[in-house]
Structures are given as structure tokens and as C-alpha cells.
């Protein structure tokens with residue numbers, strides 16, 4: 285299997301050899317945005333959608349000077365150089381390094397890091413049998429729509445889940461509504477319809493979420509954009525989360541409640557099949 289291979293500002297090198305300045309603003313301030321793309325059979329899946337979101341994230345934080353055509357060429361060049369098949373691409377663009385001062389430096393050069401690593405599927409069993417998740421307060425900032433590397437709220441949530449032996453932490457707000465997971469979007473099934481939080485600054489507009497909405501439409505499964513509530517979980521027939529590496533992940537337990545009969549439900553299964561078919565067609 286190939287080793288992880290990095291591309292730093294256009295130069296390919298082993299990931300473990302990459303060195304960055306301690307003055308890099310991504311390191312000091314989290315002044316950076318990122319993307320994760322799944323590679324199936326040597327090809328980056330939904331790359332246009334991911335790079336569109338990367339552009340939007342950069343625009344949102346006014347990060348300039350990175351060219352999307354260069355980034356596409358570097359992604360493909362790095363996948364090919366390492367002959368990766370099943371892999372993930374991580375992309376991070378920071379506002380470069382400069383003397384430490386909060387406001388943007390003048391004439392900064394963005395630091396452009398890409399790496400590709402073989403995909404290790406930690407979720408295969410949970411995808412088959414269903415995952416357990418926990419709920420935790422959403423303590424994050426008001427721009428969760430930006431895929432920024434400021435992930436401390438997500439990190440702390442994910443740790444709550446890890447300590448509970450769970451796959452994911454689902455964030456709830458003070459009003460009892462559920463937003464998303466620490467690294468996934470959340471969906472419920474209510475009266476046969478899929479319910480997921482509306483696109484807003486409270487959630488990341490997941491690329492997998494977007495694909496699921498297209499797949500649901502093709503399968504004539506109604507999908508409603510509405511916040512699920514923590515106090516209605518016992519009334520949902522199914523629950524699942526989605527993400528680039530999670531794909532469509534059935535959730536069969538949340539805190540101490542079992543969802544449905546404790547097994548992945550029919551709507552989730554249909555979406556998993558539709559997802560697998562979309563990947564096959566892409567290949």
C-alpha cells in the first residue's frame with residue numbers, strides 16, 4: 285500500500301517530511317479552510333462540489349491567492365504519483381506565515397497543503413449494523429457553514445462520543461433543536477419523510493448531504509428541511525448521519541434511546557444502496 289504523499293505549494297514529498305513554519309496562521313489562529321475528498325478506484329469523488337465549497341469557504345474568510353486549477357492539477361498529480369486507489373485527499377489552505385498579529389498580513393502568500401493517504405475504513409461494521417451516538421451541547425461559533433480548521437467545538441464533541449464508545453456526537457442547541465454531528469450531517473425519518481436541518485450558518489452544507497438529497501429525489505422519498513428536536517427522538521422511525529468518509533451511516537442508538545427496532549431501517553438502507561450505485565456509476 286502507498287504511503288501518504290503530500291503536495292506542498294505544488295511540490296510532492298512524503299507527508300512525514302513536510303515542515304511548516306510555527307508562524308503559519310493556520311497553526312496560530314486556525315486562519316485556514318480545508319476539504320476532505322474520498323477517492324474511489326483512483327478517482328476523486330464529487331471533486332467539483334468539494335472545490336466549489338472550498339472556494340466558498342475561502343471567500344467567506346477573504347482568503348485570496350489560491351488558484352482552483354492548480355489545486356485540481358495537484359490533487360490529480362498526487363493521486364497518480366502515489367498510485368492511490370481507495371484513499372482520501374486532505375486539502376488545507378492557510379493565510380500563510382507572518383509575524384503574529386491578528387489582522388490579515390499585507391501581501392500574504394497562502395500556504396497550500398494537499399495530502400493523499402490510503403483510506404482505512406473504520407466504519408464498515410457500523411455502516412452495516414448501525415452506529416451509536418451521543419448528544420452534546422453545540423458550543424460552536426456562528427459560522428459553521430465555513431469549513432474552517434477552527435474545530436475545537438467539534439473536537440470536544442467527538443471526544444465526548446469517543447469516551448462513550450460512540451461513533452459520533454450530535455450537537456443540540458439551547459432551544460432543543462439538533463444541528464449536526466461533529467463530522468457528519470444528521471437526518472431523521474418522520475412519517476416516511478427524511479428530515480434534515482436547513483442550510484444555514486448553523487451547519488456545514490455537506491457534500492454527502494447534497495448527494496443524499498438528489499438520491500432521495502430520484503427514489504421519490506420526500507425530504508423536508510427542518511430541525512430535528514432532542515425531545516422527539518423517540519418518535520422517529522430512523523436516524524442516520526452522512527459524511528465523506530462515513531457515507532450513509534445508520535444510527536440505531538442515541539444516548540440511552542434505541543431508534544426503531546435497533547436495526548438500520550428501510551429508508552437508510554435504500555439510500556445506502558443508492559449511494560453505492562452512484563459510486564459504481566462514477567467509476
Ligand code: PLP
Nearest residue numbers: 467468469488490491492527528
Ligand atoms: N458537518 C461537519 C461539522 C463536518 O465536519 C462534516 C465533514 O467533515 C460534515 C458535516 C459532512 O460533510 P461532507 O459530506 O461534505 O463530508
